[in-house]
Amino acid sequence: MTNIDPQNLPRHIAIIMDGNGRWAAKHTMGRISGHKKGAESVRETVRACRELGIKCLTLYAFSVQNWLRPSSEVNGLMNLLEEFLHSEAQELIDKGIRLTMIGNIDALRETVKKVLEDVILKTSQNTDMILNLALSYGGRDEIVGAVKKVLRDYAAGKITPENVTEEYFSTCLDTNALPDPDLVIRTSGEYRISNFLLWQSAYTEFYFTDVLWPDFRRDDLMEAILAYQKRERRFGLTSDQIQDGQGKGQGNSD
Numbered sequence: 010m011t012n013i014d015p016q017n018l019p020r021h022i023a024i025i026m027d028g029n030g031r032w033a034a035k036h037t038m039g040r041i042s043g044h045k046k047g048a049e050s051v052r053e054t055v056r057a058c059r060e061l062g063i064k065c066l067t068l069y070a071f072s073v074q075n076w077l078r079p080s081s082e083v084n085g086l087m088n089l090l091e092e093f094l095h096s097e098a099q100e101l102i103d104k105g106i107r108l109t110m111i112g113n114i115d116a117l118r119e120t121v122k123k124v125l126e127d128v129i130l131k132t133s134q135n136t137d138m139i140l141n142l143a144l145s146y147g148g149r150d151e152i153v154g155a156v157k158k159v160l161r162d163y164a165a166g167k168i169t170p171e172n173v174t175e176e177y178f179s180t181c182l183d184t185n186a187l188p189d190p191d192l193v194i195r196t197s198g199e200y201r202i203s204n205f206l207l208w209q210s211a212y213t214e215f216y217f218t219d220v221l222w223p224d225f226r227r228d229d230l231m232e233a234i235l236a237y238q239k240r241e242r243r244f245g246l247t248s249d250q251i252q253d254g255q256g257k258g259q260g261n262s263d
Contacts, residue, residue, distance in 0.1 A: 013231060015062065017238050019191035022058065023067040023213075025205055026050070028197030028221030035221075041085040046223035048093055055097075055140055057227045059104055061234075065139040065187055067111075069205050073147035076116070087118045090144075094124045098131065105137030111183035112146030141187060148207035155181035155208075184209055192237045194230075196222045214240055 026047060033043030051068060058066045071086060101108055108128050117125065125144075158181040162168045168177070179185060189209045193202070198219040202210065216233040218225075 013061070013234060014238050018061060018063060019214075019234065019237055020063070021065040021067065021188045021190045021192075022063055022234075023069070023190040023193045023206055023210075024054070025069045025193065025195040025203060026222040026225075027195060027199055027203075029223055031197060032221040032223040040082055041089070043223055044086060044089055048089060050222055050225045051093070052097070053226055054230055055106070057230050059106060059138050063138065065141060067141040067143060067184075067187075067190065067206070069143045069146070069203075071112075071144045071146070072204065073113075073145060073150055074204070076145070087121050091118075091121045091124055094121075094128050098128045101128065101132050101140065102135070105135045107132045107135040107139050108142070109139055109186075110142045110144050111151070112142075112144040113150070114144070116145040139187065141184075143205070146183075146205075148202075148204045151183050152208055154183075179208070182208060189213065191242075192216060192233065194218070194233050196220050196225050212242070214242065 029043035029047040030040045031043075032046060033040050036042070054068075055066060070090065075086070076083060100106075108125075110125065110129065114122055114125065125142075155178060159168070159173060159178065163170075184206070189211070190206060190213045192215075193206070193210060193213050194216045195202070196218055198217070200217055202215075206213075214237050216236050218229060218233065220229050
């Protein structure tokens with residue numbers, strides 16, 4: 010935690026975990042081996058965030074587009090997810106970490122869905138940290154789903170057009186109970202957000218690293234947080250306004 014300011018931690022970190030396939034190719038292994046190695050990075054990152062006091066960590070684990078990958082890889086990923094949930098459940102409970110998810114749970118394999126729902130229930134009273142998994146998730150899908158909810162509320166007479174504010178729309182998203190991410194990390198040297206938290210990232214700080222996800226460790230997380238702490242978050246205001254305290258609380262969903 011050297012040089013980390015504990016008073017200026019991102020409340021919500023979101024990570025696009027990229028590079029498992031390239032790591033596997035680099036080590037002349039199959040893609041599933043890369044995903045298995047990536048699970049180690051998940052474990053270490055969750056533990057490091059819990060120790061630091063990060064309140065929410067969202068991991069982009071499986072996108073809507075990932076369903077288009079070869080069935081052998083999709084099945085392998087579902088197996089790994091199921092194994093991970095089984096192996097980590099007790100630690101999540103013991104460490105006060107609440108598991109949540111965003112995305113289409115109904116699209117998941119039934120056995121995965123069952124263990125996911127079980128761990129979510131068993132950790133539902135935990136308050137120290139939230140581990141939020143983005144599964145069968147896509148930012149555009151989420152926004153379309155939110156629009157449908159708005160239309161249903163309008164048809165039911167619950168709202169008028171004047172009621173549709175940014176704050177109301179945010180409550181229609183999968184992340185309605187979470188603050189917007191302060192920091193999004195993407196590994197493997199790619200510079201895109203890949204349909205991830207499109208609405209929520211309006212004022213998010215982005216950090217890109219060449220490190221492949223299976224090699225991402227605690228020190229890499231610290232580097233990302235240090236980079237975040239060196240930035241001035243203005244939320245559309247001037248530096249003088251921020252120094253006067255006018256920007257406090259801007260950009261969060263709650």
